[in-house]
Amino acid sequence: MRKVILSDVTLRECASSANHSLSFKEKIEIAKQMDKLHCDIIEMPQIKNTSTDVLLIKTIASLMKHSEICADVGYDAAGVETAYNCVKGAKKSSLKVSLPMSAVQMEFKCGKKPPVVMGMVSQLVAECKKYSENVEFCAEDAVRGESAFLYQAIDEAIKAGATRVTVCDSEGTMFPSEFAKFIADIIENVPSVKDVTLGVEVVNSMNMATASAFAAIEAGASQVKITADNFNFPTVENIMKIFSLRGDSIKVSSKIRTTEIQRVTGQIKRMLNTSKSENTPFETGVNEDSETLTLDRNDTIATVIKAVKKIGYDLSPEDNANVYEAFKRVAVKKDFVGTKELEAIIASSALQVPSIYSIDSYVINSGNIITATANIKLIKDGAEISGVSVGDGPIDAAFLAIEQIIGHHYELDDFQIKAVTEGREAMGHALVKLRSSTGKLYSGTGISTDIIGASIRAYVSALNKIAYEEG
Structure with a gap:
């Protein structure tokens, strides 16, 4: 045969x-x-x-x-x-x-x-x-x-x-x-x-x-x-x-x-x-969940760095050390650290840079009978810059408005939202992962009682890292 x-x-x-x-x-x-x-x-x-x-x-x-x-x-x-x-x-x-x-x-x-x-x-x-x-x-x-x-x-x-x-x-x-x-x-x-x-x-x-x-x-x-x-x-x-x-x-x-x-x-x-919306350049295709990672307090820095690379990040030795130190603090309190926790650690401890862009204000209009719109105002070098955009939902409109301000589209590699406290005033935690034109992955986090606000903060956090490294 x-x-x-x-x-x-x-x-x-x-x-x-x-x-x-x-x-x-x-x-x-x-x-x-x-x-x-x-x-x-x-x-x-x-x-x-x-x-x-x-x-x-x-x-x-x-x-x-x-x-x-x-x-x-x-x-x-x-x-x-x-x-x-x-x-x-x-x-x-x-x-x-x-x-x-x-x-x-x-x-x-x-x-x-x-x-x-x-x-x-x-x-x-x-x-x-x-x-x-x-x-x-x-x-x-x-x-x-x-x-x-x-x-x-x-x-x-x-x-x-x-x-x-x-x-x-x-x-x-x-x-x-x-x-x-x-x-x-x-x-x-x-x-x-x-x-x-x-x-x-x-x-x-x-x-x-x-x-x-x-x-x-x-x-x-x-x-x-x-x-x-x-x-x-x-x-x-x-x-x-x-x-x-x-x-x-x-x-x-x-x-x-x-x-x-x-x-x-x-x-x-x-x-x-899977059709992509005409209103947004962000990808909406179907993905299987990525392979789950499980780390614990006994894992060495080499094991953690390997896990970091496996989920797509290429960090400097200094950032790897910062991530490992933050990982140890979290691992002591938990039985294990999974993929999402590790990504949050990376976003909060790796590549901490000055804020080139900061959020001044945002106005979001959304509903079930209107197209979502976002009016975002950022500050860069002391000057106010603003953008207005429509999108498939309030968060999409907000991200597009930011892109209009900076004049560049970055691939949205991942976006996650979860509650970190309970009740009507619960805090929302957002994680945004952007892939730059060089192919490198940058992540940012944001926390707010407003999930749209948390998402905008996370996007700007990742954007600041790209702007700092790539100019």
Whole structure:
């Protein structure tokens, strides 16, 4: 029974889709869900915004237990080192060189002529091999390229050290029988391809991508690119359904956990398809609860720092020491300290900075028959600055008004409210976690008998930390 490798491109395709806007946490959650399926490979988006994309890939790489993380290296040697540094912390990782094989795509994507692209194949694959044993060469738009050029490119990639070769029907215009012959011709004309894993990527333009993928498998391919939702590629559900019904007859199988498919893909589809309000840029997708941490008074500073990093914070040695001291004071009074308590400790004891922004006043209007509005007035350098905004509820309107004042949107990574006292005059505690443009996480807290006031104070607290560190 031949094992077929399934390579998930959901995150890669999300990055280039205008219809799917995911938060940092949602991207991590999608990767974790595919890892739970035991998906063989998870492809990362191409690194464009260096700081944020690098942090995302590094975070995902550190969390994977079963899946291999594959990073695209781009078109130059510098990109190879950057991609490797992102995935080197993963249990299993690989680097991918993607280059167009058709003349029109060579000009459009990388502005190069065929002889130059051929040289790039060898150079980039060889550079990747210096860093990783697992290197994939992806021949984009392969079916529209010249056959002789494609065969030579595949052979050059294998000679340079590629362990996987993927050929793409990027237009999705081949019938399954034509695609099977296309794969058979590659195997016949490039003898060295028998020594590596041959994969396929098929676009679903004619609703035949799944059929073409299985035609390619029967012709000798051993890897297929799939998605968790319909991104114009074969879905993992459809592929595994055919494996279940006819896998024995063609003697192929996959290590995907079929009992988890419906739950995992349902979770991912909800994240991808949950509509975002037109009134707010803040993400409203579906997330599973993060893994619960449990610490007690006997835990060392190393254990606490590890827990701090696990929930997304990258603190300085001084802040780590401050957090640990605050943790010890809390742990003495409690049997254990959980994730939410640790986040509150971080927000109140790490990165204590001068107040660049302070709250002067706020007026909130809200009700069940009107759109919530917020009028916020802050003070910066002795000057009053104000903003007015509408939103999906009073807190959303308040946060948007603050963004209007500062002229910048920060991703709201998390927002929590809880009561800290009882009764009609109960105090509310708010925690706000903002992710800056560099990808770093900052948290702030606020306490008030007014939960809207507590939320505004928490947001401004986190904002002051960003403004102090990043200017």
